[in-house]
Amino acid sequence: xxxxxxxxxxxxxxxxxxxxxxxxxxxxxxxxxxxxxxxxxxxxxxxxxxxxxxxxxxxxxxxxxxxxxxxxxxxxxxxxxxxxxxxxxxxxxxxxxxxxxxxxxxxxxxxxxxxxxxxxxxxxxxxxxxxxxxxxxxxxxxxxxxxxxxxxxxxxxxxxxxxxxxxxxxxxxxxxxxxxx
Numbered sequence: 001x002x003x004x005x006x007x008x009x010x011x012x013x014x015x016x017x018x019x020x021x022x023x024x025x026x027x028x029x030x031x032x033x034x035x036x037x038x039x040x041x042x043x044x045x046x047x048x049x050x051x052x053x054x055x056x057x058x059x060x061x062x063x064x065x066x067x068x069x070x071x072x073x074x075x076x077x078x079x080x081x082x083x084x085x086x087x088x089x090x091x092x093x094x095x096x097x098x099x100x101x102x103x104x105x106x107x108x109x110x111x112x113x114x115x116x117x118x119x120x121x122x123x124x125x126x127x128x129x130x131x132x133x134x135x136x137x138x139x140x141x142x143x144x145x146x147x148x149x150x151x152x153x154x155x156x157x158x159x160x161x162x163x164x165x166x167x168x169x170x171x172x173x174x175x176x177x178x179x180x181x
Contacts, residue, residue, distance in 0.1 A: 007070055009121035016170035019177045020092065024069070024084040027092055027180075029172045030062040030125075031163050063096065063176070065089045066123040074111045074122055089124045095179050102128030106140055116141075 005012040006026050013028050020027040065088050067081050077085070093105045108125040110117035127140065134140050 006066075006068070007121075008066055008123070009070065009119040011119065014166050014169075016166060017173050019063075019173040020088065020180045021068075022084055022088060024081050025065055025067055025088050027063055027065045027088060027176075029169045029176070030064055031169065063092065063126050064123045065092065065126065066121060071122045072112075072120045074109060077122060085122070085124060089126055092176075092180070093126050096126060096128050096176075099176075099179060100128040102130050104129040108141065 002015055004015055006015065006018055006028070007013075008028075013026075017031075018026050018028045065085055067077060067085055069081065071077050071081070074082070089107060093107065096102070097105050106125070106127040106129055108127070109122070111122075113120075129140075134143075
């Protein structure tokens with residue numbers, strides 16, 4: 001029987017947002033993605049990006065791969081967990097890059113609070129990239145940090161936020177399930 005929620009540090013990830021699981025890891029869509037399809041479009045086309053509900057699953061780009069066992073730091077992973085996490089990230093990255101017609105990928109781990117880790121559970125960010133999606137290529141790390149800080153603040157206190165709905169996240173996860181290995 002599938003679980004209803006997956007633990008992600010102090011947070012619960014609804015099973016509909018999870019699109020891949022192994023014995024040791026799971027992959028899920030991000031509540032607050034740093035990159036959107038609009039960012040991957042040519043600059044002249046960005047103004048004309050129309051995203052209705054049927055397109056929402058291809059609109060957001062930013063997934064995470066996480067160990068099932070709650071582990072705060074990379075050094076605390078077992079060798080099997082480390083291998084599993086990176087093999088999944090590698091395979092999913094290749095598929096996401098192709099699916100979103102991107103030309104590169106950013107893989108990011110923030111290992112500890114001073115590195116920008118706001119959720120104390122090892123996870124790898126996978127972000128499809130394309131030339132010009134950020135004026136300064138390294139600005140993506142600022143966006144990742146800001147999105148994690150927003151998520152952490154939003155989930156700690158009940159304030160108005162710009163989270164995606166479970167339905168939006170489920171649509172994206174359903175789309176990715178179609179090509180998962």
